[in-house]
Amino acid sequence: MDSHQPTSPEMLLSSDSDHEGVPPFRELVSIESYGAERFRGVSPLHWPGHRVFGGIVAGQALQAAGHTVTGLRPHSMHAYFLQIGRPEIPLDYAVTRVRDGRSFATRSVEVTQAGSVIFTMLASFHRTEPGEQYQLHRAADVAVPTHDAQSPQSVLPHLEVLDDLDVQDVGATEPRDDGTFASTRRMWLRVREDLPDDPLLHASILTLMSDMGMVTAARPPAMWRDSRPTMAASLDHAMWFHRDIRVDDWLLYDLHSVSVAGSRALARGVMHAAGGDLVASITQEALIRTSRE
Numbered sequence: 213m214d215s216h217q218p219t220s221p222e223m224l225l226s227s228d229s230d231h232e233g234v235p236p237f238r239e240l241v242s243i244e245s246y247g248a249e250r251f252r253g254v255s256p257l258h259w260p261g262h263r264v265f266g267g268i269v270a271g272q273a274l275q276a277a278g279h280t281v282t283g284l285r286p287h288s289m290h291a292y293f294l295q296i297g298r299p300e301i302p303l304d305y306a307v308t309r310v311r312d313g314r315s316f317a318t319r320s321v322e323v324t325q326a327g328s329v330i331f332t333m334l335a336s337f338h339r340t341e342p343g344e345q346y347q348l349h350r351a352a353d354v355a356v357p358t359h360d361a362q363s364p365q366s367v368l369p370h371l372e373v374l375d376d377l378d379v380q381d382v383g384a385t386e387p388r389d390d391g392t393f394a395s396t397r398r399m400w401l402r403v404r405e406d407l408p409d410d411p412l413l414h415a416s417i418l419t420l421m422s423d424m425g426m427v428t429a430a431r432p433p434a435m436w437r438d439s440r441p442t443m444a445a446s447l448d449h450a451m452w453f454h455r456d457i458r459v460d461d462w463l464l465y466d467l468h469s470v471s472v473a474g475s476r477a478l479a480r481g482v483m484h485a486a487g488g489d490l491v492a493s494i495t496q497e498a499l500i501r502t503s504r505e
Contacts, residue, residue, distance in 0.1 A: 237373070272305065276307050293446045305323055357462060391432075427498045
């Protein structure tokens with residue numbers, strides 16, 4: 213490690229209500245370089261449960277990987293949450309160049325806090341190519357919001373750093389006759405600030421947003437009513453970026469529970485642009501231990 217000074221806790225993003233000059237939403241995925249393929253990021257200090265939100269780590273990790281790639285866009289990532297991150301400690305990202313080809317590049321990212329590995333990711337990047345178009349999933353028949361519908365507390369606790377995020381929670385679909393759900397959670401998401409035309413920035417913010425509401429969606433609504441989680445933690449997360457993405461336009465996040473067994477719950481989701489194009493697919497498994505008391 214070189215002479216770069218570690219970020220002090222006082223420099224970490226604050227969510228105090230009297231804090232002036234709240235950073236824009238994009239700052240949640242910002243990182244700094246401090247050596248060859250080494251980067252550092254921070255987290256908001258006041259996060260419920262005194263932990264780092266996994267979507268922030270994933271978004272920053274994709275940024276770190278993308279900063280070592282030229283002329284290619286992210287098309288997939290696969291990650292594991294290994295330990296709970298502590299918000300008062302900076303996040304260190306070490307990128308390894310796994311492969312550099314003409315059309316594809318692969319990077320691995322290891323995230324540490326105080327020397328302990330808390331997160332790993334493999335990310336793949338692809339040079340834009342022309343090709344045929346088809347998509348299985350159609351956008352749900354849910355009206356696009358026509359006004360600012362900010363309600364981040366429905367997905368995450370209200371923090372001032374999230375004030376640039378608009379959220380409209382649509383809710384689950386009605387259960388089918390067999391008790392299954394087409395969707396266990398649906399919501400519109402949009403970053404309110406105008407963002408530059410930077411594909412890596414939009415993909416990184418989308419990665420952060422994709423972790424919002426995933427654990428809730430991993431169990432059907434009836435299970436949340438019948439039992440109380442005593443522990444909930446994301447185990448892994450995977451994404452595929454299908455088409456050009458703008459997170460400063462409305463995106464419909466449609467999620468459903470695939471399986472709940474052995475205290476593990478798997479959720480699968482798709483994101484559509486307001487015009488109907490499928491822009492991303494997401495999966496996540498969570499550990500959810502429950503009690504009926």
